[in-house]
Amino acid sequence: MAIEIQPEKVQGPGGGEPGAARPARPWWLRPAVHTALAGAVIGYIVGHWLGNFLGSNYQQLPLSDSSDFPIVLGYLLAVVGWLAGLGVLNDPLRQMAGRPIPIEEEDAAAASGLARYFRYSLDHKVVGIQYLVGMIIYFCTAGLFAMAIRTELLSPVHHIFSSSTYVELVGEHGTMMMMLMTSVIVGPFGNFLVPLMIGSKRVAFPRIEALSFWLTPAAFLILFSGLMLGGFPFGWTGYAPLSIQAGPGADSYAIAFGLMGISIILAGFNIIVTVICYRAPGMRWSRLPIFVWSMLATSVLMVLAAPVLVGGMYMIITDRTVQTAFFADQLGGSSYLYQNLFWFFGHPEVYILALPGFGIVSEIIPVFCRKPLFGYKTAAAGMIGVTVLSFFVWQHHLFDSGINPDMRPLFMLTTELISIPTGFIYLVAMGTFWKAKIRFTVPMLFALGMYFNFLIGGISGVFLSDVPADTTEHGSFFVMAHFHYTIMGGLIFAFMAGIYYWLPKMMGIKLNQTLGKLHFWTMFIFFNSTFLPLFAVGMAGQPRRAFEYASNLQTVNDWVSISSFCLGGSILIFVINFVWSTVIVREREVGNPWQSRGLEWQVPSPPPPGNFERVPVVLSGPYEYGTPGAPPVADLHPPAGVVSAAYAGNQTAGAEA
Amino acid sequence: MSAVTPAATTPAAPADAGPGHGLRVFLIWLPLAVIADLVIWFVWGPHLPPGAMSSSAANQQSDIKIMAVLAAPVMLFVITYFSYALIVWRQREGDTEDGPPLHGNTRVQASWITVTSAIVLSLFIFGTVELVSSNGAGAGEGPSPIWKPGGSPLQVQVIAQQWKFTYRYPQFGGFETTQLVLPEGQWVAFHVTSLDVIHSFWAYQLGVKADANPGVDNVAYTKPEHNGEFVVRCSELCGLWHGAMFDYGRVVSLPAFRSWAAATRVQLAAVTKVLPPYATTYDPTVVPQINKALAKAGIGGANGYYYPPQDPVQP
Numbered sequence: 001m002a003i004e005i006q007p008e009k010v011q012g013p014g015g016g017e018p019g020a021a022r023p024a025r026p027w028w029l030r031p032a033v034h035t036a037l038a039g040a041v042i043g044y045i046v047g048h049w050l051g052n053f054l055g056s057n058y059q060q061l062p063l064s065d066s067s068d069f070p071i072v073l074g075y076l077l078a079v080v081g082w083l084a085g086l087g088v089l090n091d092p093l094r095q096m097a098g099r100p101i102p103i104e105e106e107d108a109a110a111a112s113g114l115a116r117y118f119r120y121s122l123d124h125k126v127v128g129i130q131y132l133v134g135m136i137i138y139f140c141t142a143g144l145f146a147m148a149i150r151t152e153l154l155s156p157v158h159h160i161f162s163s164s165t166y167v168e169l170v171g172e173h174g175t176m177m178m179m180l181m182t183s184v185i186v187g188p189f190g191n192f193l194v195p196l197m198i199g200s201k202r203v204a205f206p207r208i209e210a211l212s213f214w215l216t217p218a219a220f221l222i223l224f225s226g227l228m229l230g231g232f233p234f235g236w237t238g239y240a241p242l243s244i245q246a247g248p249g250a251d252s253y254a255i256a257f258g259l260m261g262i263s264i265i266l267a268g269f270n271i272i273v274t275v276i277c278y279r280a281p282g283m284r285w286s287r288l289p290i291f292v293w294s295m296l297a298t299s300v301l302m303v304l305a306a307p308v309l310v311g312g313m314y315m316i317i318t319d320r321t322v323q324t325a326f327f328a329d330q331l332g333g334s335s336y337l338y339q340n341l342f343w344f345f346g347h348p349e350v351y352i353l354a355l356p357g358f359g360i361v362s363e364i365i366p367v368f369c370r371k372p373l374f375g376y377k378t379a380a381a382g383m384i385g386v387t388v389l390s391f392f393v394w395q396h397h398l399f400d401s402g403i404n405p406d407m408r409p410l411f412m413l414t415t416e417l418i419s420i421p422t423g424f425i426y427l428v429a430m431g432t433f434w435k436a437k438i439r440f441t442v443p444m445l446f447a448l449g450m451y452f453n454f455l456i457g458g459i460s461g462v463f464l465s466d467v468p469a470d471t472t473e474h475g476s477f478f479v480m481a482h483f484h485y486t487i488m489g490g491l492i493f494a495f496m497a498g499i500y501y502w503l504p505k506m507m508g509i510k511l512n513q514t515l516g517k518l519h520f521w522t523m524f525i526f527f528n529s530t531f532l533p534l535f536a537v538g539m540a541g542q543p544r545r546a547f548e549y550a551s552n553l554q555t556v557n558d559w560v561s562i563s564s565f566c567l568g569g570s571i572l573i574f575v576i577n578f579v580w581s582t583v584i585v586r587e588r589e590v591g592n593p594w595q596s597r598g599l600e601w602q603v604p605s606p607p608p609p610g611n612f613e614r615v616p617v618v619l620s621g622p623y624e625y626g627t628p629g630a631p632p633v634a635d636l637h638p639p640a641g642v643v644s645a646a647y648a649g650n651q652t653a654g655a656e657a
Numbered sequence: 658m659s660a661v662t663p664a665a666t667t668p669a670a671p672a673d674a675g676p677g678h679g680l681r682v683f684l685i686w687l688p689l690a691v692i693a694d695l696v697i698w699f700v701w702g703p704h705l706p707p708g709a710m711s712s713s714a715a716n717q718q719s720d721i722k723i724m725a726v727l728a729a730p731v732m733l734f735v736i737t738y739f740s741y742a743l744i745v746w747r748q749r750e751g752d753t754e755d756g757p758p759l760h761g762n763t764r765v766q767a768s769w770i771t772v773t774s775a776i777v778l779s780l781f782i783f784g785t786v787e788l789v790s791s792n793g794a795g796a797g798e799g800p801s802p803i804w805k806p807g808g809s810p811l812q813v814q815v816i817a818q819q820w821k822f823t824y825r826y827p828q829f830g831g832f833e834t835t836q837l838v839l840p841e842g843q844w845v846a847f848h849v850t851s852l853d854v855i856h857s858f859w860a861y862q863l864g865v866k867a868d869a870n871p872g873v874d875n876v877a878y879t880k881p882e883h884n885g886e887f888v889v890r891c892s893e894l895c896g897l898w899h900g901a902m903f904d905y906g907r908v909v910s911l912p913a914f915r916s917w918a919a920a921t922r923v924q925l926a927a928v929t930k931v932l933p934p935y936a937t938t939y940d941p942t943v944v945p946q947i948n949k950a951l952a953k954a955g956i957g958g959a960n961g962y963y964y965p966p967q968d969p970v971q972p
Contacts, residue, residue, distance in 0.1 A: 163897050163898055163900060163901070164897055166900065167894070167896070167897060167899070170894075233894070233896045233897055233899075234894055234896070235894045237894070239854070239855050239893070239894070240855075241853060241854040241855060241871055242854040242855065242894075242895060242896055245853070245854060245896075246896075329871050329872030329873075330872070330940065330941070335855060335870055335871060335872075336870070336873075369746075369756060370748070370754070370755040370756045371755065371756035371757065371758070371759065372758050372759065372760050373760075374759060374760070374761055374762075375760075375761040375762075375766050376760065376761070377761075378761070378766055398868075399796055400796045400797045400857065400866045400867055400868050401797060401855075401868040401870065401875070402797040402798065402799035402800070402849075402867065402868060402870060402873055402875035402876075403799065404799070405793070405796075405797070405798040405799045405802060405803065406803050408788065408796075409781070409784070409785040409788065412781060412784050412785065412788075413781045416777045416780050416781050416784075417777060419773070419777060420770070420773050420774055420777055423769070423773045424769075424770075426735060427765075427766065427769045430735070430738055430739075430742075431759070431761070431762070431765065431766075433738075433739065433742040433743075433746065434678075434742070434746075434759065435678070435746055435756060435757055435759075436742065436746045436756045437746065437747075437748040437752065437754065437755065437756045438742065438743060438746050438747050438748055439748050440747070448739070448743070451735075451739065452736070452739070455732060455735055455736070456732070459728045459731065459732055462724065462728065462780065463721065463724050463725075463728070465780075465784075466720055466724060466780065466783075466784040466787075467784060467787075467788045467794055467796060468713075468716050468717045468720040468784065468787050468788060468791060468794035468795070468796075469717055469720045469721050469724060470796070471713070471717055471794055471795050471796040471864060471865070471866045472706060472707045472714075472717050472721070472861075472864060472866070474866060474892070475857055475859065475866070475892030475893060476892065539705075539706040539707075539721075540706060541706070541707070541861040541888065541890070543859065543890050543891070543892040544892070544894070545894045545899060545900070546890070546891075546899060546900035546901075547900035547901075548900045548901050548903070550888070624758065625755040625756065625758065626754070626755030626756050626757055626758040627758040628758075630758075
């Protein structure tokens, strides 16, 4: 039976057939953020009413006119209203009804203006910028909560905030950082750069990608709104009997975290398929930039780990609303179940927060060492090794919990094993620095800062993996310092390196390098002076999330608090630099300012619509610095027919095999 | 000496490609590592937390000390290497050439993997031996511990609830008190449980940490070695007043403990009668009963509640 092969048709970005042009409408009628907000408000009101209508006989919350049920339904319908208001559902519904999808009107505002950043855009470059700005806003908001926590800890006994406000701050800071920063690199740089780096004109699933972004503001706003409901008193972990017992703020936690879980599943799914299926001819697995490897590994973690989180959050919601008993001991449930579910997601999650950082620094150092990446295969293998092992370590968070005590040696082993592939990242860096020609640019400084901080974070993690040592360190400020060194010192430093390195590519604008150096040095010094003493504080017996501590620890706590305010000031320098350079000065940078061989730097900045005029043919790896006679990284204008001939050749070869 | 080997092999291997950079890094690193290790072992080590008040605390202290002795050379090696690289291999003014195209070195990579694997495996064996030999290292071992001391240790039940710990002594008639008193030189078995949410019993100076889960009997062992006071903190976020959930216990000599236990048993006899019989776990509905009992004994709060059910005022 012959397979019918149809000639390729023009496709819209969503994959449907093009229909008639969308009628031009005034801007305020076009779906964008304002219609989304209106949809969310309407959705919340409808959902709340529906919840009260359906659950009128449910037990009412104290000091409230409703139960959790209407609040949860309100949030869920608010999300639907938010997405409907954005126009997310228009085209899929049309497609389901079998009607043609209208093509975007070609007016200037939609194609190039600022307005497209406030809309449901299917262009991966617009989504990347949306993610970038969103992530900076989320990071700064959550950072302000951290400074409020440190304000309270200025004194061991005198309270600036009430104990309820303090636990709210702790919960909001931790949850906002941990749930939203999962996408801090995959979102902006993964979405924007992966197609450019693999020589693709587009991502595999533009709608899914855009949806993954537009769920993040919804999750952010819902989590934030928890403050109006009294916050939640259980940090970012939401351990079960407490999260079932807590007030209505806990609903905002569960819905927001669940939504963010869905967002990262979608984002990861899109990147996996894009990397596998949309590589340009010649972009072999052995030529894939190491940053793309890290995005692929992170995306696999996202797709496999986040569903467990979504399940856990779903169980919290049903336990709270319709009185299921997944986590109630007296009714056959178990609080251990939640701990297992949470950390089965939670530990891969911390590698979702580490791998992108490894990817960025490994991508940047060859450029500024002017040398090939040392041990490219080792670097990729390290990332794959971390990805696989990270699913087998989660119970090291539960060493003292009494769960599976005889399994502790096994989890100690897997946890310590994961330091081997993590060590590869250092081997690769040290090999790359060997006899290099090091250029001290701002991105390079941040990459170096990342290696320094992550070294401390990683080594302190080995202390935590040892069960006897962990008995003292678990639940103390030692753990807190450890993961701030890996996440803030690792991921966020790498994020900053990425911004300084790729912003000329993404916006065609170079950030001020003097302010950038000031930003780096202040951030590096104050980061270390904030978190290094916290190892000692934790070892001296100060538990996390507690607002009262031993009075002999006040001096060091005050030092830490003042350093953290200075660290906040350093982030402010960054924000000023970002706004100053991108809004006020707008110094153009169109070429290849770092003389990088990366494929993304071979097109103009910012990249034109469609990225490449023709699908490029990749000729050599991205790190061939100093190699005499190395071919250019890609042929951007292959003669017509070369690409299709290559594909035809592949097909024949496949058929013969 | 396993920590010294990685550094010794890694920089030396690529040295054939240059004028002794590897040897120089090694020679800078070696004295630094030796000094750091000596300082950690002899100066810092005896003062490392959590001290040596009990067998498990001493065990944790030695674990932390040994791991610090291993970690310091590794950290110093990476930092020395990077510092050397940043100073020696800077791109000079006016130099626009690229570096040498080194894509990898099988010998370096293989020896790195071998050495890191060897360190990790020896750490695992060391940690497991320490865990088993110290009868669980003071960590919570669940309801049926497999690593436990011989003989019959003193049973102390820790009952956590928002936001207090109370202690029951089943071998002394099962009285329940807010005071934690332990005898010196005797193995103690803590049976940690909770009446509401997850807490964690952390006796810092004793090196004991065990989560208090509702409906679970989580056992941890330690042997107090010195008299004195220790602090008990909740180390699992348990709600509003988690930050204020702490108290103090004390280790006394065996005769002093016996007389304290006998006296308290008599003093609290009326309360003990009202309390639910000793069990490894309790149904949370016993909380009102306990409150009633404690109120009867005159140690209740203002309105008859020892643990106010909600909206507590500042303790």
